[in-house]
Amino acid sequence: MDRHLIIGTFALFATLVASAQDEAIPSFKSVDSIEARVQGCVTCHGQSGQGTQNGYHPRIAGKPARYLYNQLIAFRDGTRKYPPMNYLVAYLPDAYLKEMADHFAAQRPAFAPKEASQLDAATIERGKAIATVGDPARAIPACIACHGAGLTGMEPGIPGLVGLRSAYITAQLTRWRVGDRGAADPDCMKRIATRLSEKDVAAVSGWLAMQAAPKDASPESANLVRMPLACGSQR
Amino acid sequence: MKIIFRLAVAGFVLLLVAALVWWVLRPGPMPHNPERVAQKQGGTGPNPTTQTINLGEYLARAGDCVACHTEPTGKPFAGGRAMATPFGNLYVPNITPDDATGIGQWTSDEFYRMMHTGVSRDGALLYPAMPFASYTKVTRADSDAIYAYLMSVTPVKQKNRPHELRFPFNKRELLVGWRTLYFKEGEYKADPKQSAQWNRGAYLVEGLGHCAMCHTAINALGGSKEAQAFEGGMIPNQNWYAPSLTSNREAGLGEWSTRDIVDLLQTGISLRATTYGPMAEVTYNSLQYMSDADAEAMAAYLRTLAQKDAGEPVPSSARLVQPSVMESGRQLYEKQCAICHRTDGKGWAPYYPPLAGNQSITMASPVNSIRMVLNGGYPPGTRKNPRPHGMPPFARLLDDEQAAAVVTYIRVAWNNTGTPVAPAQVNELRKLIPE
Numbered sequence: 001m002d003r004h005l006i007i008g009t010f011a012l013f014a015t016l017v018a019s020a021q022d023e024a025i026p027s028f029k030s031v032d033s034i035e036a037r038v039q040g041c042v043t044c045h046g047q048s049g050q051g052t053q054n055g056y057h058p059r060i061a062g063k064p065a066r067y068l069y070n071q072l073i074a075f076r077d078g079t080r081k082y083p084p085m086n087y088l089v090a091y092l093p094d095a096y097l098k099e100m101a102d103h104f105a106a107q108r109p110a111f112a113p114k115e116a117s118q119l120d121a122a123t124i125e126r127g128k129a130i131a132t133v134g135d136p137a138r139a140i141p142a143c144i145a146c147h148g149a150g151l152t153g154m155e156p157g158i159p160g161l162v163g164l165r166s167a168y169i170t171a172q173l174t175r176w177r178v179g180d181r182g183a184a185d186p187d188c189m190k191r192i193a194t195r196l197s198e199k200d201v202a203a204v205s206g207w208l209a210m211q212a213a214p215k216d217a218s219p220e221s222a223n224l225v226r227m228p229l230a231c232g233s234q235r
Numbered sequence: 236m237k238i239i240f241r242l243a244v245a246g247f248v249l250l251l252v253a254a255l256v257w258w259v260l261r262p263g264p265m266p267h268n269p270e271r272v273a274q275k276q277g278g279t280g281p282n283p284t285t286q287t288i289n290l291g292e293y294l295a296r297a298g299d300c301v302a303c304h305t306e307p308t309g310k311p312f313a314g315g316r317a318m319a320t321p322f323g324n325l326y327v328p329n330i331t332p333d334d335a336t337g338i339g340q341w342t343s344d345e346f347y348r349m350m351h352t353g354v355s356r357d358g359a360l361l362y363p364a365m366p367f368a369s370y371t372k373v374t375r376a377d378s379d380a381i382y383a384y385l386m387s388v389t390p391v392k393q394k395n396r397p398h399e400l401r402f403p404f405n406k407r408e409l410l411v412g413w414r415t416l417y418f419k420e421g422e423y424k425a426d427p428k429q430s431a432q433w434n435r436g437a438y439l440v441e442g443l444g445h446c447a448m449c450h451t452a453i454n455a456l457g458g459s460k461e462a463q464a465f466e467g468g469m470i471p472n473q474n475w476y477a478p479s480l481t482s483n484r485e486a487g488l489g490e491w492s493t494r495d496i497v498d499l500l501q502t503g504i505s506l507r508a509t510t511y512g513p514m515a516e517v518t519y520n521s522l523q524y525m526s527d528a529d530a531e532a533m534a535a536y537l538r539t540l541a542q543k544d545a546g547e548p549v550p551s552s553a554r555l556v557q558p559s560v561m562e563s564g565r566q567l568y569e570k571q572c573a574i575c576h577r578t579d580g581k582g583w584a585p586y587y588p589p590l591a592g593n594q595s596i597t598m599a600s601p602v603n604s605i606r607m608v609l610n611g612g613y614p615p616g617t618r619k620n621p622r623p624h625g626m627p628p629f630a631r632l633l634d635d636e637q638a639a640a641v642v643t644y645i646r647v648a649w650n651n652t653g654t655p656v657a658p659a660q661v662n663e664l665r666k667l668i669p670e
Contacts, residue, residue: 024632026574031583031624039575040611040625043632078307083668084610084628091519091615096622 024052034103040088041100050109051163056171059112059163064219065098065105066156070184070233072097080181111163111213119206123199127207130200140195141228143204146188150214155222157184157233162217166202166209173201184232191229291384294377297529298370298443299521300385303327313337313391318364319472322457323400325364333390346382347375352420360410362398363417363457372423372442417458436536439529444521449477449513450486465540469602474667475512476602478595480540484548484652485598487541488534496534501525503614503623504585508595511612512603519615549599549654556647556655564644567637571629572645580649586624591649601656604642605664608633635661 023046028036041060046052049061060068074080076089076097089097117124129135131151134142144151146158153160161169175181176193183189196204222234295301304327306316314329332339338346338356345356353367354360361367373381403409423442425434440446451459452468459468467479467486478486488496491507498505500522503515510518522530569578576582580591590596596604606612613625629638635658642661646653 025571026627028574031586036586037622037624040613040627043611043627043629076307084630087610088613088625088628090613091515092613092623093616093621096616099622 023047023050034099038100038103041104044084045104046109048107048109049104050107051112051165053112056165056167058165058168060104061107061109062152062217062219063105063159064153064155064157065101067153067159067233068101068105069098070157072101108217111217114212115165115209117166117206117210119203123203124207124210126200127203127205130196130204131207135195135200138195140192143208145225145228146231148220150217150220151208151211152214152217153219154225154234155219157231158219160217160219161208162211162213164209166205169205169208170201173205174198177201184235186230186232188227188229188231287380287383288387289384290377291380291382291387293524293526294373294381294443295384296521296524297439298373298381298445299517300330300381302516302520303364304330310389310391310393312385312388313393315393315396320364320400320457321455321471322404323398325362325398325400326396327364328395329391329393330385331388331391331393332386333392336392336394337390338385339390341382343379343382346385347378350378350381351422353414353418360407360414362407362410363413366445366448368418369442369445369447371418371420372438374422377443413456413458416456417460419461430535432532433535433539435529436532436534439525439533440536444533446480450480467600469600470513473513474602474664475606476600477513478598478600478603480537481542483541483594485594487594488537489539489541491534491538493531493534493538496537497527497530498585498619500533501527501530501617502585502619503617504588504620506584507589508593509585509588509614511607511614515612515615518617523615523617523619549652553654554647554652556643560640560643560655561647563637564640564642565648567633567641568644568648571632572641575624575626576645580645580651587626590645591651593651596645597651597653599654601642601646601653601660602664604645605638605656605661606668608638608642609661609665610668630665635659635665 024043026039026042027047028039030036041049044052044057045060049059051057051059051061071080072089072092073094075082075085076092078086119127130140131143134140134145143161146154147161148154148158151160151162172181173193173196176189177196179190193201227234301311303316303318304312304314306313309315310331312329312331314327316327318325318327329337331337334340341349341356348354349356349361350367350370350373352371353363353365398405423434423438426437429437447459447464449470450465450467452463452466453459453471457471465480466482467477469475470477480486480488483489486508495505495507499508499510500518502523503510503518525533568576575587576590580589582589607626609628609630611626611628614620614623616623633641638661639656639658643655645651646656
């Protein structure tokens, strides 16, 4: 056998082993592939979009493609603000962002172990109530009404919430409350977030981060339920 | 201290005198020119032809008007974009042909005077964020074509937002002092000793391309000296280093092939280097649309710029690296970087750029290399490379010491001629760049 081939095979094997150990380290098999092209994402979002142990960066794997695409466009155009993301995608065309979104939407990597919650039982109960039945008195619909019974999101534009950390969910809900983040009009999430108190946000984020993923983590189809609010991203 | 105070007072008095002189000699509105007005209103004379508008669109791209005069989600050319300067925020004006809020009532004479002299329709002096010091080189015919194109775009009613500049920079009259020091009016004059191609390249680079705006050091007054043209400098408020185009130790292209230069400008990637950051923006908005002939002309001119050697080569003593730092850098490189840039530093050009022998890695300023390690980056998606390969940010994976070690490693490995980088330099940039 050719010596170079043996060395090459060994190197590839070593790389694969390394990537299994650390999903945040760049790795790919062929330069001319979408895997190689999205290496710009992996130190924060993981090789397959599963997220990393590092800080607050969300899992993006398996979220609906249109949702991911909308976010990439919003980061590029500055309507969603997070400077490291705004910088990375600033000069990328629509078609390419769509290809990246499709790639991560199709990934189904394993979920990271759940977070241990520091919340007290009453807060967890409150979070569970908001997520599963809502707060009818304040016209707050349940999270699961749109984000899916298994919290895996809904095609085409509603993200899965399962596998996200509470710090990330809290930050996003807070941004929505203060008008820092938004979605296509009519912005249903804005209507909901502005009705939540700071305590509600902490409770629901904490409860969501404790949930295990269902066996099939695919987003729900769009035509199973009628949504309680009109959402621009579902049009 | 006293001397500085006296100098400051003297400077201020001088500026006041200059302002007074300006006030007396200030240009007023353009004299009424009935012939041109008649043309514009569709009276006598030919209307601008499709050809002129097409040419104007091409030239407007060469001038990259859209990059500054459009907000990221705004309508093209409607302005409103905040431009951060060391003197406060400028808000770029609406240049759509709206009569009330844009340039709809401008004549081509007024447009040319603005391009050529930096004086607005009403006689106000433009701030030099508008690159009129470069645009002054544009011919009347090209200015007229750009004017015709801008008149043809959709008018947008959007009022200009007033600038937010600190005193004394909010006094436009003081710009007369700046102009005396840094502005030389005049269309491009062809050098008869050079080829037509070289002259075309020089016209584009020095004129519409306004490359000098970044690639020439800007001083505390926001001016740049002609003698230092294209010698490189930090881009104010962006924390990127625009490398020298005159030194082969920086981004001088003296040793590059025409193909590689054209690729870098038009495509954003090449066998020798890749564009990121502000240069990626220029390629994305402007250079990717240049014709092959014009890109080759720019390459021909740029190659001849690179004649000077910027000072003495760094002595080998300045390149000494602590063996432990080198080893730590090498290990990090092998683990995090080698899959793309490869153990021999040759990369997978043009997709992942080579680091061995790459001038932008070895040049004196390590700013761009540090930034790339901390923040990563994607080259622009262009017509010839719509799906560029990107580099991930390592800001959260590497601490200052590790990032400094790996940048040091790539600056000296493979016979690269760079110098070591200190953790403090990494830390400084980490603080400047928002995370």
